[in-house]
Amino acid sequence: MRALVVLTKANQIFENSFLEAAAANGISLTMFYVDEGRNQPPSFWREQVKQVIREQAMEKLLMINDYSSGKEFLVDDGIFALVPCNVWFVDPLQLNAYETASRLRGYRHIFTYEPTDVPNCLQKFDIRADYLPLPAGDSLFCSAPRDFTEKEEYDVCFVGLVGKNQRRLQVLEAAARVCRQRHYTMALYGQFWNDSRWLASKVGALKFRKNYPELYPFVHNQRLSPAEVSALYRKTRINLNIHYPDFRTGASPRTFEILGNNNFELCDARDFSCTSLVPGQHLAVYHDVAELEELLVYYLEHDKERIQIAKNGGEIVRNQYMFSQVIARVLG
DSSP states (O other): EEEEEEEEGGGGGGGHHHEEEEEEEEOOEEEEEEOOOGGOOHHHHHHHHHHHHTTTOOSEEEEEEEEEETTTEHHHHHHHHHHHHEEESSOOOGGOOOOTTTGGSSSSEEEEEEEEHHHHHHHHHOOOOOOOOOOBBBHHHSSSOHHHHHHHOOEEEEOOOOOOHHHHHHHHHHHHHHHHHHHHHHHEESSSSSOOHHHHHHHHHHHHHHHOOOTGGGOOOOOOOOOOOHHHTTTEEEEEESOOOOOOOOOOOOHHHHHHTOOEEEEEEEOTTTTSBBBTTEEEESSSSSHHHHHHHHHHHHHHHHHHHHHHHHHHHHHHBHHHHHHHHOOO
């Protein structure tokens, strides 16, 4: 099969996982990126997509989200007529953007990582959408399961965009208090303040230190590559997962990426009923800050239980939630 995947540059981090999974399944995959920074209308990218479809005789098109700007969508009736099209929503499906059901019916299959999209799509448009979470990359996050003989560098870590996200800041402040009181080690990676320029970075650091004095000593205001993220998970006892935004109810890609190599995950409560993940068996789940603090201490003091849960979580991800196991379905 020759397939074209269309996505924005913001999702380019998944490129290697897509290509690796496609190769493992005998699929010839081409990636096409929409550069939102160029401020071009969807019609600009549409013509390029059509050209690739024709020149490479594509047999399938997969949209990662149904790209649009205003009321104009990239995929139109012309593309629907050229090649069978599927769409995989890796952000919640914004049904309000669709005035009628006719547009969504142009897709052969609709997949979404947000569980609530499934009944909402059926209720509003009488269209079937299948739940499919974005899984873990095979070689990046699932190829080297931990045997727990290697030395761990950190007790707690978190990776992700924080900025002014009060929910994440509240959770991380609570974790920092526990770590300072009990002398645990912790590493926090991501964008906590603007570092686009030297002066902005210095001012941002000073303001953050003043506003979050307990949190600041643990912060590394830098982005990590997927390979660096995977390495950090492996050398940490408890990996925190804090979903954003709040209205998302499903498990994020990070949920599976943390677990893939037998890394222990402490995650905010999600709707896991659509997955095979069982809280307390495959990962630990907290419902509020008080429970987070309690579970951090508990699992850092109960190594055998923590390690067994980590192994259970890794096994189920490697059996069910790797890119190579879902690529054929999403392109089917």
